[in-house]
Amino acid sequence: MCSKIQGSNVSKLVGYTYPKLHKGKEWYVDFYALDPATDTMRRKKYSISTEFRVAERNRRATEIINVVSSKLMKGWNPWVQTDNSRAYVLFEDCLERYLDYVDRMDRKKTRQSYHSRVNVLKEYIATRTTPFKYAYQFDESFCNDFIDWIFLDRESSPRTRNNYRGWLYGFSEFMVARKYIANNPVEKIKVMPENGEKFRKDLTPEMLKTMTKYLTEHDKSFLLACLMQYYTLIRPGELSNLKIGDISLKNQTIFVSKTFSKNHRDADVGLNKIIIKLMLDLDIFKSTSDCYIFSHDFKPGKEHVGSDQFNKRWKTMRNALKWSDCYQFYSLKDSGIRDLANSEGVVVARDQARHRDISTTNRYIQKHDVQPGTLNFEGNMVYEKPKAKDDAKDK
Structure with a gap:
């Protein structure tokens, strides 16, 4: 029992287990890799068709094991769809780096405003059920949910909501410039009309x-x-x-x-x-x-x-x-x-x-x-x- 626990801890430390072939009614190769979003080891499985002859199944299994093992050793992770080498930088470190940048701005009012927005962003992250740890998780879905939270949960006006969108766009540009993310995830989030009439309407x-x-x-x-x-x-x-x-x-x-x-x-x-x-x-x-x-x-x-x-x-x-x-x-x-x-x-x-x-x-x-x-x-x-x-x- 103790050896199993130790083995599990070692696998988590390394970040993956080596692929292994399983034979029976079903043939498949599986392995475990650390999902940074949940901080758990998740299983990945590749099925091998039983329509092939035994020799062909063994050949395909060997190919899968060799290719996957090589990719894993080079840092590939099946749960993270990114080619960015900085994808695993802690998001908290990104924020600290950003605040260092903000603290060098000339206007005191701007510095205070941006610090306040970062605190609100941290407050939103604390409300999420899915752990938010790494730079790669800062995507369009996350940014959309944050802006919705500002507008709906905090009962903000369209203008305030748009101001946060503008700040988030600038912060995203900071992330892109430093190679934490590949593209600005705020680009597709639209600005809300501010003509004095509420965008949100009550239901008849x-x-x-x-x-x-x-x-x-x-x-x-x-x-x-x-x-x-x-x-x-x-x-x-x-x-x-x-x-x-x-x-x-x-x-x-x-x-x-x-x-x-x-x-x-x-x-x-x-x-x-x-x-x-x-x-x-x-x-x-x-x-x-x-x-x-x-x-x-x-x-x-x-x-x-x-x-x-x-x-x-x-x-x-x-x-x-x-x-x-x-x-x-x-x-x-x-x-x-x-x-x-x-x-x-x-x-x-x-x-x-x-x-x-x-x-x-x-x-x-x-x-x-x-x-x-x-x-x-x-x-x-x-x-x-x-x-x-x-x-x-x-x-």
């Missing part, structure tokens, strides 16, 4: 009903996330941190801790009866209290999953419904505030959203009791448990 009552029907039939776990966004008005970054133990069925509330809330204050938020109804249908409360409500695949689990999963699943649904890009996951909050204010009054909506008072924009409103109007407000996303097929036939 008809759209909300269409979405609820679609998700009830195809993705009830994500429907719960959408109901939470619409009724509780809790931000995506906060939703990702909520645990089952934060729910009080007796008080019909959910607790948002100051450790992850945007305003850094504890709050009890009203939990609508429609949300509780779906939670019971999904057997949410059969999981232990320390489980995150939205772990992998939007199901309860012990592992924290970042808020970017909300936007990714939303895009899948949005494409299926053929909606415009202006309708985003955060549109549910806009729609919820609108509908709650129309139904129960603007004060109830303000308190449920934990918004700042207009006359004191720099000060968050103080802690308040849960407004009864939020608990039975129906709005336009009424979830109804599907009837059993047998019941439908009887009718």
